[in-house]
Amino acid sequence: xxxxxxxxxxxxxxxxxxxxxxxxxxxxxxxxxxxxxxxxxxxxxxxxxxxxxxxxxxxxxxxxxxxxxxxxxxxxxxxxxxxxxxxxxxxxxxxxxxxxxxxxxxxxxxxxxxxxxxxxxxxxxxxxxxxxxxxxxxxxxxxxxxxxxxxxxxxxxxxxxxxxxxxxxxx
Amino acid sequence: xxxxxxxxxxxxxxxxxxxxxxxxxxxxxxxxxxxxxxxxxxxxxxxxxxxxxxxxxxxxxxxxxxxxxxxxxxxxxxxxxxxxxxxxxxxxxxxxxxxxxxxxxxxxxxxxxxxxxxxxxxxxxxxxxxxxxxxxxxxxxxxxxxxxxxxxxxxxxxxxxxxxxxxxxxxxxxxxxxxxxxxxxxxxxxxxxxxxxxxxxxxxxxxxxxxxxxxxxxxxxxxxxxxxxxxxxxxxxxxxxxxxxxxxxxxxxxxxxxxxxxxxxxxxxxxxxxxxxxxxxxxxxxxxxxxxxxxxxxxxxxxxxxxxxxxxxxxxxxxxxxxxxxxxxxxxxxxxxxxxxxxxxxxxxxxxxxxxxxxxxxxxxxxxxxxxxxxxxxxxxxxxxxxxxxxxxxxxxxxxxxxxxxxxxxxxxxxxxxxxxxxxxxxxxxxxxxxxxxxxxxxxxxxxxxxxxxxxxxxxxxxxxxxxxxxxxxxxxxxxxxxxxxxxxxxxxxxxxxxxxxxxxxxxxxxxxxxxxxxxxxxxxxxxxxxxxxxxxxxx
Numbered sequence: 001x002x003x004x005x006x007x008x009x010x011x012x013x014x015x016x017x018x019x020x021x022x023x024x025x026x027x028x029x030x031x032x033x034x035x036x037x038x039x040x041x042x043x044x045x046x047x048x049x050x051x052x053x054x055x056x057x058x059x060x061x062x063x064x065x066x067x068x069x070x071x072x073x074x075x076x077x078x079x080x081x082x083x084x085x086x087x088x089x090x091x092x093x094x095x096x097x098x099x100x101x102x103x104x105x106x107x108x109x110x111x112x113x114x115x116x117x118x119x120x121x122x123x124x125x126x127x128x129x130x131x132x133x134x135x136x137x138x139x140x141x142x143x144x145x146x147x148x149x150x151x152x153x154x155x156x157x158x159x160x161x162x163x164x165x166x167x168x169x170x171x
Numbered sequence: 172x173x174x175x176x177x178x179x180x181x182x183x184x185x186x187x188x189x190x191x192x193x194x195x196x197x198x199x200x201x202x203x204x205x206x207x208x209x210x211x212x213x214x215x216x217x218x219x220x221x222x223x224x225x226x227x228x229x230x231x232x233x234x235x236x237x238x239x240x241x242x243x244x245x246x247x248x249x250x251x252x253x254x255x256x257x258x259x260x261x262x263x264x265x266x267x268x269x270x271x272x273x274x275x276x277x278x279x280x281x282x283x284x285x286x287x288x289x290x291x292x293x294x295x296x297x298x299x300x301x302x303x304x305x306x307x308x309x310x311x312x313x314x315x316x317x318x319x320x321x322x323x324x325x326x327x328x329x330x331x332x333x334x335x336x337x338x339x340x341x342x343x344x345x346x347x348x349x350x351x352x353x354x355x356x357x358x359x360x361x362x363x364x365x366x367x368x369x370x371x372x373x374x375x376x377x378x379x380x381x382x383x384x385x386x387x388x389x390x391x392x393x394x395x396x397x398x399x400x401x402x403x404x405x406x407x408x409x410x411x412x413x414x415x416x417x418x419x420x421x422x423x424x425x426x427x428x429x430x431x432x433x434x435x436x437x438x439x440x441x442x443x444x445x446x447x448x449x450x451x452x453x454x455x456x457x458x459x460x461x462x463x464x465x466x467x468x469x470x471x472x473x474x475x476x477x478x479x480x481x482x483x484x485x486x487x488x489x490x491x492x493x494x495x496x497x498x499x500x501x502x503x504x505x506x507x508x509x510x511x512x513x514x515x516x517x518x519x520x521x522x523x524x525x526x527x528x529x530x531x532x533x534x535x536x537x538x539x540x541x542x543x544x545x546x547x548x549x550x551x552x553x554x555x556x557x558x559x560x561x562x563x564x565x566x567x568x569x570x571x572x573x574x575x576x577x578x579x580x581x582x583x584x585x586x587x588x589x590x591x592x593x594x595x596x597x598x599x600x601x602x603x604x605x606x607x608x609x610x611x612x613x614x615x616x617x618x619x620x621x622x623x624x625x626x627x628x629x630x631x632x633x634x635x636x637x638x639x640x641x642x643x644x645x646x647x648x649x650x651x652x653x654x655x656x657x658x659x660x661x662x663x664x665x666x667x668x669x670x671x672x673x674x675x676x677x678x679x680x681x682x683x684x685x686x687x688x689x690x691x692x693x694x695x696x697x698x699x700x701x702x703x704x705x706x707x708x709x710x711x
Binding site: 106 | 513650651652653654655656657658659662670672673674682697700701702704705706707708709
């Protein structure tokens with residue numbers, strides 16, 4: 001079947017997303033940890049001062065430190081683990097996505113079911129030259145299938161490939 | 172243009188009634204109840220805008236200031252309704268319906284006939300007195316109807332339905348203003364008609380009486396009439412905690428008075444009878460003259476005594492079909508059949524809780540089901556399917572969460588009663604284990620090969636339930652996405668699940684989601700569904 005343009009993309013080989021996605025996710029995680037640290041610190045101080053129990057701080061502080069440390073460790077560690085479990089495959093028939101570390105899901109979206117596609121880019125993604133491919137179907141649970149962390153040009157090539165070309169598919 | 176249509180003049184009234192209903196009803200109830208609890212209004216219409224209004228009000232009907240302001244809020248909606256009435260124009264073009272509305276912000280919406288999923292009309296008593304209908308045009312996108320046209324004259328709706336579906340079939344321009352007789356009248360065939368007897372039976376089986384009771388209860392409660400109602404009914408022997416009192420008497424080892432037991436038993440028995448009776452009334456009103464017809468390639472249902480509902484579903488727009496059999500239905504050899512379309516799911520805000528899935532047959536004889544299924548999914552039969560069970564070890568896995576739940580639920584009892592609390596397990600455990608067992612042993616799946624060679628005729632079928640049995644059929648061509656899921660527990664047991672997404676399955680429904688398959692089976696099924704789905708073209 002002559003499917004036209006970008007057959008280098010649609011080769012049916014499973015690929016991982018761009019490794020730069022890990023650092024983007026780590027920055028996201030760091031920002032999240034930072035905001036939560038400040039917020040919870042203020043909250044804890046208020047509780048401490050309001051309670052008027054000097055002893056309470058000695059109790060709360062280590063717990064708080066441990067929790068924040070755990071969060072920081074997790075947000076720096078997790079992206080690499082998630083990255084290892086995220087694969088995608090594009091071929092003539094459509095798009096297949098593997099993700100999830102503990103709960104693993106494979107989702108297959110046939111090309112003839114794709115209503116439209118988006119390639120979006122947040123500020124951090126733009127700095128790293130990454131993009132997110134969003135595929136929309138008429139379904140409900142999977143009406144949006146997102147593939148994060150693609151190199152921007154690859155995301156665009158996949159989108160071009162997935163655009164409905166055969167007439168009559170969409171109507 | 173000659174074929175421009177406008178709304179019916181009464182649409183302004185209906186719009187007003189709509190906002191009144193959603194807005195004044197609580198206000199009236201509040202007015203009433205607050206009047207009851209505080210009969211002496213501190214300042215009966217003294218200062219403020221309500222003061223002069225009360226002078227015009229008859230009798231002791233008082234309105235407070237806030238209620239006056241509340242009335243003021245109706246003015247914008249009145250203006251909006253008027254603007255809508257004066258600006259609304261609808262016309263038919265070759266392949267699309269064009270709806271124009273708005274005075275300041277003009278909006279012109281083109282809805283291609285080919286995209287219209289279904290066309291519904293709702294007529295309540297007031298609508299029918301005036302000979303008008305509220306029309307809903309549903310396309311695939313979104314949760315709400317593409318256009319709700321409230322209200323059109325009935326003849327206009329009939330013409331609209333004819334043109335929309337004729338235009339879709341012919342796929343060529345119909346000259347605006349051309350003679351309607353040119354469009355060949357399609358043959359219509361009744362597939363199902365429910366006589367009064369079936370409706371009464373449906374009422375008994377369906378048990379909607381609780382809905383009526385709950386509503387009535389709420390209203391009575393709100394109105395504070397409850398106490399006196401019960402007192403009159405039970406001739407004074409009712410006291411607010413009768414049930415509680417009786418239970419307490421029994422618990423303390425005494426025998427409650429005979430009169431009290433009698434009142435209780437009669438009360439409970441009467442309630443059960445009343446519920447069923449009300450359910451029958453509900454069924455009679457709601458489904459009065461239920462008729463399912465096939466007109467060309469469309470299924471049309473019409474029902475309702477007070478509110479007459481007409482829905483039209485094109486056959487090829489049907490995304491899935493579900494046959495359901497409740498325990499009571501099984502006793503009398505009846506089933507119910509529903510289909511799902513990709514149309515909007517009805518908006519909860521407009522008061523009418525629209526059925527998310529189109530009801531093809533609320534009640535139908537078991538023997539008539541195969542014919543109906545044939546009609547909806549040509550070439551498909553429910554018997555002769557090669558039902559496959561879940562993994563042999565599925566029960567062992569399914570029962571674990573249930574055991575954990577029953578253990579956790581026993582904890583508080585252990586805390587209160589000591590180890591004797593574990594006796595509650597005798598109650599919960601068998602029940603939950605049965606639940607797990609029936610869940611696993613009655614969930615089956617099958618892949619149906621169509622009569623032709625094309626994958627388009629194949630379908631994935633799942634059935635589940637022991638008491639409430641459901642069978643759902645999803646044609647391969649209607650699958651949107653296929654997924655294979657594997658939880659950590661699945662992985663340990665070398666199992667996986669397969670689920671299938673279709674358009675319009677947003678409601679909590681019988682969705683195809685097959686758990687506990689052997690990993691190889693799941694992978695094979697997933698691969699097969701994925702490749703077959705890719706081969707077929709999805710046509711709305």
